[in-house]
Amino acid sequence: MSWLTRVRNAIASVTQKETAENLWHKCPSCGQMIFTKEFDENLSVCPSCEHHGRIGARKRFSQIFDGGQYTLLPPPRVPEDPLKFRDTKKYVDRIKAARTSTNEPDALLNARGSIVGHPAIVGVQDFAFMGGSMGVGVGEALVAGMRAAIDEHLPYIIFTAAGGARMQEGILSLMQMPRSTAAIAELKEAGLPYIVVLTDPTTGGVTASYAMLGDIQIAEPGALIGFAGQRVIEQTIREKLPEGFQRAEYLLEHGMIDMVVHRRELRETLGRVVDFVMPEQMAA
Template identity: 60%
Template sequence: MNWISNYVRPKINSLFSRREVPENLWTKCPECGSMLFHRELSDNQNVCTNCEHHMAITPRERFNALFDAGIFTEVTVPEPIHDPLHFKDQKKYPDRMKGAQRKTGEKEAMLVAEGEIGRTPIVAAAQDFSFMGGSMGMFVGNAIIAAAERAVALKRPLVLFSAAGGARMQEGILSLMQMPRTTVAVEMLREANLPYIVVLTHPTTGGVTASYAMLGDVHIAEPNALICFAGPRVIEQTIREKLPEGFQRAEYLLDHGMLDRVTHRTKLRDELITILRMMMGLPPAVMGDLPAPEQNLAIEATPEGEAASPAVDTKPA
């Protein structure tokens, strides 16, 4: 055995060689400052394990935790006109879009999917605040209409997760027109007697709050989410008065009758399953990995080329 080559040299190399450590292994909680290991944070659905602060979560991460076994199918959303107003501020609108797409890896600010939660078939839509502030443009309007049409076609409830800074200024009046369009989409669900549940996340503001985000049959919010039309700073400057502590936060709105529940993100899935099955007139969900009773599921016809999906049979027993 060569002591120098087998022991001394590796020891010296280990002292002087630089190890490459990934920069994203730890995340600092913006609320309490705790350093959180990325895997632990991901397992807790981006909720701080020290102070329970709910950090931002992408629609895909949310759907992976929401749907059974993280399995879901994306619903196709019609493409709107690109840059209809040829808008330019510090950047051209198409350049901003490309930057947001590179940053998030998503095509737009809303993702629509279908699948099962607790063996209960649903259609879900979620906004991505990291994509231009989750702003409501023509694509978001098309996405909500596509989600509502799909829910009606499959006789499934619609669950929507809102997170937005309001309407998208780069699309001007065309963005504001999504408010009545999405209101009509919600009315389609009402006429079909299908539940529409809204989960308001931080932040939900502006024209989104003034339209589809506050039209649900049930309104659930995540803890400490900012939910408003105009922000508290704007209101304070307008009325020149100090606002109450926690004004426009989820807990404040719950106390004043604007919300039905404030639910921790890790408990939200179970609560949605209970509410959805109750509203659809179904028995409680089967716990564990067992399938739901066969009489509660029916196979709906799907467009050509798509796999058939189980859907809730709403006919009375």
């Protein structure tokens, strides 16, 4: 054993202090550095500029349902790679990576719970799962959530967040647009409200289908909402678009949505809306 090894072994090892990996959160809007704990306590909203951060389904459920209590509806089982699609990666590998990073089966989850005393079925799209893209799994989950609402005579509330249809599923993903529209018709035939909360971003085929068919259209502040991207539109019409185009406030001003609601007020607002459209719920 060399003298260097003996000296090294004689020195007591110093254990590094364990620190949170994500102690700070940088706001993508204003660049402000915020303690992650403070950011979470503020419902993932920047305390400096009020930018509404993107959140996953379980966090959304805990914020919306009374006492953070809810029951997840079982996700539907669908073919995972119906077209055997491959680009730079196999589609199945992309799904596995998305499931590993989010710990969720797909981009849309449904849950049952109460909002200010009103029972409801709520669906939430997670943009972190392949951009919240609409594939067969999302379409099946959406239909399953609406049919559960019909069976239990409850309102269905959807929080949208998506880049559009899932290209790896081709025409099968596009078919979810008419399927979801038919399911909404079933919900309305049953006399039940369909409430949409548009979050950042809601674009593409999702906007062209179930995201804009609500009885009540709500959006979070600053949410990007549209079909085609702003640059594509400008190149097509050869004109500069106005400031704030495709943002929630612009859509409210032009009559495309009913209200823009801060995340802190969203649970109470949804409770009032459900109370207004389904007063018999509380009477029962």
